[in-house]
Amino acid sequence: MIRNFFRHIGESLKNMKRNGWMTVAAVSSVMITLVLVGAFLSVIMNVSKLASGIENNVRIVAFTNLDIHDQSQKIVDPKDNAKQIENPNYKKIYDQISKVADIKTIKFSSREEQLKQLTETIPTYKLFKGDANPLYDAYIIEASTPGKVQSVAKNVGQISGINKVNYGGSNTKQIFAFAKAIRLWGLGGAILLLLVAIFLIQNTIRITIMSRQREIQIMRLVGAKNGYIRWPFFLEGAWVGLLGSIVPSVLMAWVYRVAFISFAPTLHTQQLTMYTPSEFIPMIVGIMVVIGVLIGSFGALLSMRRFLKI
The missing domain is CATH 3.30.70.3040 (Alpha-Beta Plaits)
Known part of the structure; x- marks a missing residue:
């Protein structure tokens, strides 16, 4: 079992190298999508925090x-x-x-x-x-x-x-309504963007799998089980997601530090705060890595369904 797992890891890495440009295309697709996801989540999470700060600062x-x-x-x-x-x-x-x-x-x-x-x-x-x-x-x-x-x-x-x-009267009511709307629409927007990301990455990975349709057919002809065929593609999708999350993570870490230094002093005078870089950057990087690996691996599984039907 363990031997097969490491064999599948080796196969997934070889396949990525063998399918050079298709791998680059898939990684680039993940990269672009995660930049958008990271930017959107950064804005929503901090706007939500600021809205909560405004809400809680009502005296x-x-x-x-x-x-x-x-x-x-x-x-x-x-x-x-x-x-x-x-x-x-x-x-x-x-x-x-x-x-x-x-x-x-x-x-x-x-x-x-x-x-x-x-x-x-x-x-x-x-x-x-x-x-x-x-x-x-x-x-x-x-x-x-x-x-x-x-x-x-x-x-x-x-x-x-x-x-x-x-x-604050009616202004206070508007602040409460604004904070509630930010949480609601922010969550809805994040879910929608993730669904779009899954769709885009799934289609990109599907193209890479279609180019290897003959390889899959040969494996099935020699009696390989569906689970055995899936594993290298599943791991390959995970590698694609992981590699695609590196550049967005570095970019988001740099941009957020700059944004925090620019906006924090002004917000502090109003008794409002953004997430500090030390707490936000590990959180957003972790989220992007997890999203990249999940949508890459499961995108590969979803793309393979039609090729594994009897």
């Missing part, structure tokens, strides 16, 4: 009324501005928010912190100081799941002392 911002100082233990005495008193409503709003269901995290952002962040982006806001600060204290809330954002925002908005709640 609820609850702005408090101007006269509310929820995080201040002491406040100015309304009767005497020179005197400070204990804040009777200290963390009252925070406690009510924390009781709302489906909340993951709550972070307080004072109007001063928001103004500082805003002036770093828009210098003209440096004009607003002290009482001229037009911003509100706010609680930045993260829901337990993206699907709970709307309900959490609605419940927080009903709390006394909350001026308004911002979570």
Whole structure:
């Protein structure tokens, strides 16, 4: 059994060498197809990751009324501005928010912190100081799941002392719909492209087998079983797929590194990330090698069916 297996491997390599140009044609077909498959999968996988990042970065911002100082233990005495008193409503709003269901995290952002962040982006806001600060204290809330954002925002908005709640509204719904569409259509597109790849490679390998139809007939005349005839062609198809995946793998590794270096800094400023080269390249290379070997070997088996019928 093992001896026959190694014999079939040797036969498959000899056949590839013997059918030089046909082998080159088959390998080239696999190569071109895998470049398209790799490029498509790279885009879909990273767009899906970015969509998930956008989806998961949706935050609820609850702005408090101007006269509310929820995080201040002491406040100015309304009767005497020179005197400070204990804040009777200290963390009252925070406690009510924390009781709302489906909340993951709550972070307080004072109007001063928001103004500082805003002036770093828009210098003209440096004009607003002290009482001229037009911003509100706010609680930045993260829901337990993206699907709970709307309900959490609605419940927080009903709390006394909350001026308004911002979570993106219809834009958030569009983001969720976009993320869902990317996953659905991306999966469908990948499957369709793989079917096209199998069809193209199967036909290319079929041409190489047709050129050796006489060889197959002779093997059958001397009593060779179908399984014995299939093995060299099966292994030859696997070799074709493996060889055809080398150049696309190297190309994808190089292109992805360049793309990551170009886009990563911009995406980082928006708290979004692509797959890092160290995690993505082994994954995409592995996928392309497996796809190449599978469609090459099984493409050979499918192409041989008509020649092995009695």
